[in-house]
Amino acid sequence: MIFDYIKPGDDSLLTDYAHSIGAKRTVHWLPLLMLVWTFWIFATPIFQTGDSFPNWLWPTLASFAVFLWLFFRVYYRDRRQVIWCALGMVALGFAVTPVNPGAQGYIIYGCAYLVFSGSTRVAVRNMLCVLVLYSFEWIVLLHFYWVYLLSAVLVALAVAFMNINFLRKQEREAELRLSHDEVRRLATTAERERIGRDLHDLLGHTLSLIALKSELANKLFDRDAASAKREMADVERIARDALAQVRRAVTGIRAAGLAAELASAKLLLQSNGVHLECEIADVCLPVEVETALAMSLREAVTNIQRHARAAHVRIVLEAARQAVTLRVEDDGRGGAIVPGNGLAGMRERLAAIGAQLQVDSQRGRGTVLKVTAPLPLSAGAESEPAAALRRA
Structure with missing residues (x-):
């Protein structure tokens, strides 16, 4: 399949969406699903005029080719390019609407992706500016019926706010994952500190005692072999006890x-x-x-x-x-x-x-x-x- 050879960028919208739903592979079906609504770019003028081959067709086909290129970059390229691609879609809507009212679809797509242009306040401001300017062109300059414009504005607002909600959800989930990682990191750090203290308390005295008894056994070796042997036996016993204590202590490393x-x-x-x-x-x-x-x-x-x-x-x-x-x-x-x-x-x-x-x-x-x-x-x-x- 052709999508198997297309790899989205690490900071692309498609990669972020895959991470948000826990998908292990790129979800290529999402862009294809979003393209379904482009049907109305071609269907709207046909339903309005009844003519299947008017003057609007060639400008629409040319603009649609540019739109597909921008659409691809929105999902598969760096998120910093989304704002420019969204503005490109908006420009297509303004340019093609005079010959094809269905070009309002480009405006809807542009508003949907403008929400990724920064903070929520900036995104809403940009989107409202686009809709106000487009309404001016539609009603004042082109004298189209405002009823058709109303549906486009409502759809653009609905889709844009859905994307804003999705974006905020992504941010909350990222914060939650960081909080979980921090909880586990702190628990691990506390456990390591506890193990360190336990080992110090257990081995500090024991190792000092082993050193003293080994030194004593070394001094007694030439003149009192029996006493030296007893000291070495004590060293062996103390070492075994220390080993057992260490094992009991480190048993709690993952406890x-x-x-x-x-x-x-x-x-x-x-x-x-x-x-x-x-x-x-x-x-x-x-x-x-x-x-x-x-x-x-x-x-x-x-x-x-x-x-x-x-x-x-x-x-x-x-x-x-x-x-x-x-x-x-x-x-x-x-x-x-x-x-x-x-x-x-x-x-x-x-x-x-x-x-x-x-x-x-x-x-x-x-x-x-x-x-x-x-x-x-x-x-x-x-x-x-x-x-x-x-x-x-």
């Missing part, structure tokens, strides 16, 4: 995952006007279990934000002697669940630790996602990440 995901979930849902309730049990979770639960929570909250249209969400973490249960409930629209890559990846991740996933979704009554994961018998004491979750 803040659930706390970070809960904070991110609050940010995501509350920014979309969704009320969130949390009930988090105090439980020490193994790293692999907490990581799987954190990723499941992220996927569940993302699906709620994208598809559920919920007003309330409840997240519950319950712990028993041999299992921990994560339940995410929403009051959204519910309905049949279409398995996708996210849900399939969640099942695979949970299956790797012996956990089970249950999804109950009823139309009009919301969705309940339940994850049950096994716990070691020793799990039950409160951990620092769990305490952080409880405080959240």
